Amino acid sequence: MAKPFPVSPKHPERICWGCDRYCAANALACGNGADRTMHPVEVFGEDWNVPGDYGLGLPDSQDTAQEQGAA
DSSP states (O other): SSSOOOOSOGGGGGBOSSTTOOOTTOOOOSSSSSSSOOOOHHHHTTTTTTSSSTTTOOOOHEEEEHHHHHH
């Protein structure tokens, strides 16, 4: 993206985040679809950019190694 991407905008619901135009939600110009693209803070919450497990529930590599060794 050419424009800087805001981490936590004040009103993300007012803008389409699908391209660099950042169109108003009621005036989509890029043809990105019939609906606006939501900002990650709307989808994933305030900590969307913090590294972590992302709630995937994947086992740790150590736990997997211990289970394989016990079998």
